[in-house]
Amino acid sequence: MNFEEILGHHLLDHRYFSLFSVGGFTLAVSKHSVTLWAVSAILVLVLSLAARARSGGGLMLRTGVEVMALFVRDKIVAPVFGHDADAFLPYFLTLFFFILGCNLWGMLPGAAAVTGNIWVTAALAACTFLLINLAGVRKHGIFSHLANFVPGGLPKVLVPLIFVIEILGLCAKCVALCIRLFANIFSGHIVSLAFLCMIFVFAQFGKGLALFGVAPFAVGLALFVGALDLLVALIQAYIFTLLTAVFVGMAVHTH
Amino acid sequence: MDKLLAPDPGLMFWTLVTFGILVLLLKRFAWGPLLSAISERERRLKADVDAARAARDEAQRIKDELSAQFAAIESRRQEVLARAARDGEEVLGQFKIEAEKQSRDLRDKTLAELGREKERLVRELRREVADLSVQAAEKLLRRSVDPAVEKQILDEFLKDLERRGSG
Numbered sequence: 452m453n454f455e456e457i458l459g460h461h462l463l464d465h466r467y468f469s470l471f472s473v474g475g476f477t478l479a480v481s482k483h484s485v486t487l488w489a490v491s492a493i494l495v496l497v498l499s500l501a502a503r504a505r506s507g508g509g510l511m512l513r514t515g516v517e518v519m520a521l522f523v524r525d526k527i528v529a530p531v532f533g534h535d536a537d538a539f540l541p542y543f544l545t546l547f548f549f550i551l552g553c554n555l556w557g558m559l560p561g562a563a564a565v566t567g568n569i570w571v572t573a574a575l576a577a578c579t580f581l582l583i584n585l586a587g588v589r590k591h592g593i594f595s596h597l598a599n600f601v602p603g604g605l606p607k608v609l610v611p612l613i614f615v616i617e618i619l620g621l622c623a624k625c626v627a628l629c630i631r632l633f634a635n636i637f638s639g640h641i642v643s644l645a646f647l648c649m650i651f652v653f654a655q656f657g658k659g660l661a662l663f664g665v666a667p668f669a670v671g672l673a674l675f676v677g678a679l680d681l682l683v684a685l686i687q688a689y690i691f692t693l694l695t696a697v698f699v700g701m702a703v704h705t706h
Numbered sequence: 707m708d709k710l711l712a713p714d715p716g717l718m719f720w721t722l723v724t725f726g727i728l729v730l731l732l733k734r735f736a737w738g739p740l741l742s743a744i745s746e747r748e749r750r751l752k753a754d755v756d757a758a759r760a761a762r763d764e765a766q767r768i769k770d771e772l773s774a775q776f777a778a779i780e781s782r783r784q785e786v787l788a789r790a791a792r793d794g795e796e797v798l799g800q801f802k803i804e805a806e807k808q809s810r811d812l813r814d815k816t817l818a819e820l821g822r823e824k825e826r827l828v829r830e831l832r833r834e835v836a837d838l839s840v841q842a843a844e845k846l847l848r849r850s851v852d853p854a855v856e857k858q859i860l861d862e863f864l865k866d867l868e869r870r871g872s873g
Contacts, residue, residue, distance in 0.1 A: 463709050464717060477716045484720040491728045498736035502743070513740075520740060540741065541733040549728060570714040574721030 454648055462567055462640055483571065486563045490552045498548065523547050527693050531700035539699065542582065547692040550575070554636060554684030558677065566687070567637035569629065576629035579695045583621065587702035599705045624698055628691060635687050639680040646673040835867055 464483040471478055497512070504513040528543050529536045550566060557564025565571045587596035600617040601610050649669045654661035842863065 459709070464714065475713070475715070476719075478719060479716050481717065483717055484724075487720060487724045491724050491731075494728065495731050495735060498732055498740075502736045502738075502740035517740065517744065520737075521744070537741075541737040542729055544737050545725075545729045545732045548732075549725060568714075568717065569711060570717045571721045574718040575725065577718070578722065578725060 454645075457648060458641060458644060461644060462564065462637060464563070464568055482563050483565045483568050486556065486565045487553070487571070490549070490556050490565070494548055494552050519547070520544055523692060527689075527696050531696045532703065535703065539586070539696075543692055543696055546575070546578075546695060547688050550632065550691050551684060551688035554688060555681075557636060557640070558680055558684065564636050564640050566632055567640055569633040569637075572629040572633040575632070575691070576625040579628060579698060580621070580625045582695070583625075583699050583702045586699050590703045591705070596702070599702070621698075624694075628694055632687050632691050635683050636680075639676065639683055643673045643676045643680065646670075646676060831870070835870075839863065839867075 464481045466479040466481045467485070469477055469479040498516060500509060501513040501516040504510050523544050524536065524540055527547075528540050532539050553566045553571075554564075556562050557567060584596070587599065590596075591599060597614075600621075601613050605613055646669045650661050650666045653665040842859075846859070
């Protein structure tokens with residue numbers, strides 16, 4: 452048994468076929484890209500139905516969606532943006548439900564955890580970086596937005612240096628967003644797989660030992676980690692959305 | 707596991723495109739209807755709460771007004787009762803004075819009438835006595851009586867008459 456192969460099979464992306472390749476850029480249909488589309492399609496379907504539901508099970512679904520949407524609005528977006536909240540709300544609701552959907556999808560047996568892929572989280576962090584700057588430019592204009600990176604009252608000699616540092620700081624915030632989500636989801640899956648692989652490791656010393664000695668503990672621990680992953684899925688969706696809102700809010704409301 | 711951090715700009719592209727389209731689709735088909743329904747419900751709830759608050763304020767105002775009216779009525783009732791008691795005592799005093807005056811007048815009138823009646827009786831008695839005297843004199847004149855006896859009778863009569871008159 453090769454643990455590295457198991458991890459690679461479950462956690463890494465696998466290309467089905469390439470659409471085209473130019474230089475180092477290859478656009479391919481892969482396990483993770485298909486997962487992204489599947490999660491997106493399910494979200495569009497489920498949330499659209501929930502938004503239009505008037506009775507029965509649809510109403511229960513709608514109530515659940517509303518609870519989460521109101522949580523995002525009242526606890527994340529409204530405190531940061533105030534009267535501007537309505538303009539940003541669709542983006543942050545989509546971000547929260549997309550990350551939550553991907554995290555939960557990744558917990559299904561055999562499904563790919565796309566938020567455990569650093570390039571997916573990097574793309575989401577890039578969206579945050581873009582939104583921070585677009586919102587800042589839209590609110591203050593491009594020159595005021597760039598000027599807002601530098602705190603007031605600095606000696607002019609330091610302004611270029613501080614400007615570069617602040618730009619790097621902004622990039623670091625986005626990179627931290629990317630790594631935080633990736634690391635949490637990826638590590639959760641590694642730990643679950645590691646516990647389950649213990650059964651097969653000990654099976655090499657004796658099937659009885661693995662089946663009756665190790666398997667109950669390993670499955671129990673994997674279930675425990677799975678429950679933790681469920682919590683982590685919710686918390687990471689919340690944290691990514693909250694931090695994005697805070698960063699964008701800092702660009703919009705500079706004081 | 708070398709592929710874990712290997713650059714994959716193609717997946718980044720798909721993520722950006724997918725997420726961008728998802729934002730637009732959900733904004734159009736999910737968040738738009740959902741948020742407008744939530745806003746409408748919150749507006750309705752706010753209107754209901756405002757209406758309930760206004761109704762409560764109106765009820766409070768009516769209650770205060772009624773309390774003030776009750777207080778005024780109670781005050782007026784106390785005033786009327788006090789005035790009635792005062793008037794009653796005044797009327798009672800007047801009745802008492804009137805009754806005393808009437809009883810005094812009645813007594814005076816009765817005494818006056820008694821005096822007049824007494825005088826009338828005295829007069830009648832005197833007249834009766836005079837008549838009797840005249841009759842006695844006539845009898846004396848018709849009978850030849852001893853002058854001493856006659857004189858004695860007359861004296862006794864007159865004495866008796868005077869005694870009666872003084873009594």
